[in-house]
Amino acid sequence: MAEVIEQRRMAAPSVARPGRAGWGIAALVAPAYGWLTLAVFLPLGAMLFFSFLKAAPFGNRTLQYTLDNYFAFVRRPYLFDVAWTSIKLGLLTTAICAAIGLPAAVALARATHGRSRQVLFLLIVLPFWTNGLVRIFSWTMVLREGGVLDYLLHLVIPGAASASLLYSFPAIIIGLVHAYLPYMILTCYLSAVTIEDAHIEAARSLGARLPMIFWKVVLPLTAPGLISGAILIFVPVIGSFMEPRILGGRVGVTMGTVIEDQFVQAFNWPLGAALSFTMLAFVLLIFAASSRLLSGRVGAQ
Amino acid sequence: MIVLGRSYLLAVLAFLYLPIGVMVAMAFNASALYTLPIDPSLHWFAVLAENGPLLAATRNSLLIACATSAAATLLGTLAALALERRQFRGRSLLRILLLPPIAIPWLITGTAMLVFFFWTGIGRGIHAMIIGHVALALPYVVLVVGTGLKSLRADLEEAAMSLGSTPIHAFFAVTLPLLLPSVIAAALFAFAISLDQFVVSYFLSTPGVSTLPVEIYSSIRKGFTPEINAISTIFLGVSTVLVLIFAQLSHLGGKVDRR
Numbered sequence: 001m002a003e004v005i006e007q008r009r010m011a012a013p014s015v016a017r018p019g020r021a022g023w024g025i026a027a028l029v030a031p032a033y034g035w036l037t038l039a040v041f042l043p044l045g046a047m048l049f050f051s052f053l054k055a056a057p058f059g060n061r062t063l064q065y066t067l068d069n070y071f072a073f074v075r076r077p078y079l080f081d082v083a084w085t086s087i088k089l090g091l092l093t094t095a096i097c098a099a100i101g102l103p104a105a106v107a108l109a110r111a112t113h114g115r116s117r118q119v120l121f122l123l124i125v126l127p128f129w130t131n132g133l134v135r136i137f138s139w140t141m142v143l144r145e146g147g148v149l150d151y152l153l154h155l156v157i158p159g160a161a162s163a164s165l166l167y168s169f170p171a172i173i174i175g176l177v178h179a180y181l182p183y184m185i186l187t188c189y190l191s192a193v194t195i196e197d198a199h200i201e202a203a204r205s206l207g208a209r210l211p212m213i214f215w216k217v218v219l220p221l222t223a224p225g226l227i228s229g230a231i232l233i234f235v236p237v238i239g240s241f242m243e244p245r246i247l248g249g250r251v252g253v254t255m256g257t258v259i260e261d262q263f264v265q266a267f268n269w270p271l272g273a274a275l276s277f278t279m280l281a282f283v284l285l286i287f288a289a290s291s292r293l294l295s296g297r298v299g300a301q
Numbered sequence: 302m303i304v305l306g307r308s309y310l311l312a313v314l315a316f317l318y319l320p321i322g323v324m325v326a327m328a329f330n331a332s333a334l335y336t337l338p339i340d341p342s343l344h345w346f347a348v349l350a351e352n353g354p355l356l357a358a359t360r361n362s363l364l365i366a367c368a369t370s371a372a373a374t375l376l377g378t379l380a381a382l383a384l385e386r387r388q389f390r391g392r393s394l395l396r397i398l399l400l401p402p403i404a405i406p407w408l409i410t411g412t413a414m415l416v417f418f419f420w421t422g423i424g425r426g427i428h429a430m431i432i433g434h435v436a437l438a439l440p441y442v443v444l445v446v447g448t449g450l451k452s453l454r455a456d457l458e459e460a461a462m463s464l465g466s467t468p469i470h471a472f473f474a475v476t477l478p479l480l481l482p483s484v485i486a487a488a489l490f491a492f493a494i495s496l497d498q499f500v501v502s503y504f505l506s507t508p509g510v511s512t513l514p515v516e517i518y519s520s521i522r523k524g525f526t527p528e529i530n531a532i533s534t535i536f537l538g539v540s541t542v543l544v545l546i547f548a549q550l551s552h553l554g555g556k557v558d559r560r
Contacts (some may be wrong), residue, residue: 021387027393028383032376032439039436040402043417048407052417057420104313111306120310122548127317130539132512133499134533137521138320141327148323151338178320181313239406242499246521256408263412263504267338273416276409283406 003260051273069274079258087253090238093176094230100177101228103183106218108185109192121189124182132179136246139175140166167249175247176237184229191225192218224294231290235283255279309482321537328530345531352528358516359532361427362496365512369434369495374488376435377442378480382472383452384443399440410437415504429505430512433497439493449483464549486550489543496540 050056054064073079085190104124112120127135142148145164153163165171195218203213241260255275262272331342349355384392390532402410411433418429453476461471498516508516514533520526 018523025387025389028379028387032397032443033395035372035376035432036402036436036439039414039432041398043413044401044405045412045418046420050420068432077452100313100316104310107310108308112310113304120314122544123314126541126544127321129493129497129544130321130435130537131497131499131514131517131533133323133517133521134529134536135320137529138324138327140521141323142320148319178317181317185313190434191529235404236406239408240407242518259408259412263415269416272412276412280405280409285403289402295331 013065036158036190047273050270050275051277053270056267056269069271070278072271072274073278082258083255085253088230088233089172089176089240089244089254092173093180093237096173096177097181097184097233098226098230100182100293101229102188102222104185105188105192105222106195108189124185128182133259135179136175137241139171139178139247143171166247167251169248169251171247172244172252175243176240179243180233183232184226184228187229187232188222188225191222192247198285226296227290231286235286238282239279319408324530324535325537327527328534330527333527345527349528349531354511355513355516355520355528355532358511358513360462361510362513365427365430365434365502366492366495368431369438370488370492372435372441373438374484376448377487377491378484379440380439381443381446381450384502385447386455399443403440407437407498410505411501414501418458418505425507426510430502433501433505434495437498438494438503440495442487446480446483449486449503451479453479458512482550486547489547489550493540493543496536 051069052065052067054066054068055061057063068075073083074182108117108120108124132247133283140147143165144150145162147164147166149165150163153160165174198215199221201215203217208216237252241254241256244254244257246252259272259279260274262268267270326339328345329339329341329343331340331344380395382393382463383389414429414433418424418432421500423429423432424469457479458471461475464469465476497514498512502512503515503518506512511519513536517529517533520529
């Protein structure tokens with residue numbers, strides 16, 4: 001099957017331009033796309049196939065097809081709560097990242113220049129390059145009872161009751177916001193640098209106050225950055241499982257952890273596959289909606 | 302306004318660096334229960350040197366990252382040359398096909414790889430992780446090298462060819478030396494993606510064969526293992542150096558383009 005798909009890919013360019021040039025292009029792209037086929041496209045196909053099976057086809061089991069796995073939500077209504085938790089995590093994380101990240105991007109674009117801007121930019125990108133898992137682990141040392149936050153609280157208010165945020169919904173949100181905030185700052189920054197002094201001056205000379213300038217000038221001009229940042233954050237967050245597990249403990253049951261369980265604990269691969277594809281369909285819907293939103297904006301301008 | 306903006310930026314940076322600072326501080330803190338105030342010690346670095354599984358996982362991580370970087374850079378550069386320099390039907394489709402590895406949540410890609418590799422007998426382990434990591438890094442390599450190619454003028458190559466050199470000779474004599482900063486930047490990027498990758502490695506690891514992030518994950522779930530802070534601190538130092546090299550190289554790429 002792999003060869004068939006690969007051959008078809010190789011054939012496509014050579015149809016367009018028969019002769020040596022076509023083969024040259026095919027030789028350049030075939031290794032990369034052959035690899036992607038083996039590592040991504042065929043696995044996704046295999047998982048789609050598994051999602052219609054009653055049981056994983058290992059050993060000498062005969063194949064039995066079923067649509068049951070896709071009705072898991074009907075059979076197990078608690079999955080609606082789990083899905084809602086995931087969506088809530090996605091929405092809250094995205095909203096908080098936008099609320100913190102947009103002003104930071106505007107400040108970076110308008111209040112810094114030259115060398116100091118380069119350094120600040122690098123400092124915002126740098127946390128990306130530390131292991132995401134380790135950053136989440138560090139939050140457990142900050143948020144736990146007797147942790148850094150608790151210690152600081154007791155320095156300020158000596159007699160305070162000990163505070164622990166660990167294993168709670170807010171803890172998951174804090175960890176996720178920390179993990180994804182740089183995305184929002186970067187995408188908003190790319191839009192924010194396009195704002196010119198003249199735009200702000202014009203608004204100001206027409207009598208607009210700061211909130212009005214933000215609402216009528218800054219927000220519309222940074223909207224493309226906000227939207228792409230929101231997608232870059234929302235999509236991985238609804239698929240997250242390591243952050244909710246480590247920071248949420250028992251509270252952290254999300255679609256991600258349920259799917260992980262199907263593959264690692266329960267070994268119900270067909271159900272896990274169906275849940276994964278349901279999530280994938282949701283993600284694709286979001287991409288479709290957002291690309292329409294983005295192209296609509298571009299068309300309007 | 303400017304002062305307000307800058308202090309706000311500093312506050313955001315403080316938030317971003319809080320856990321990283323805590324990690325480094327705890328690496329040098331003798332307390333096994335992460336208690337404050339800090340009792341300075343190198344104890345955990347010594348304990349780390351004794352932790353066989355963690356060190357084996359680190360070796361695996363480095364091995365996989367090197368293999369991923371080499372394979373992804375080679376394949377990605379070839380593909381970028383075709384996508385950036387040639388006109389052919391299906392080019393936009395090939396561009397779109399680069400998106401799934403980036404855009405689909407790793408949980409889905411990772412479990413799909415597990416299903417397929419297990420089913421077909423490719424199995425799990427280091428080779429499976431390399432297959433997966435290369436696929437995740439490839440699109441980024443194509444992107445980085447493609448951007449570098451865009452800023453290189455194609456007529457240099459054409460000039461070499463009109464002076465009688467073969468396309469392959471023109472590539473090695475003209476294009477590749479000018480493109481080298483982008484290629485190295487892409488290789489570093491691929492290395493970093495692989496080293497940081499947790500989700501896909503997690504599903505493709507076996508009890509005996511894991512990577513550093515996977516080993517860290519299982520240690521966290523087991524309980525207190527302060528060695529994690531020690532090894533993460535070492536890695537933080539290494540990746541900071543890599544980022545600085547990367548930034549310098551992309552800067553160099555920019556210079557070439559202005560010339």
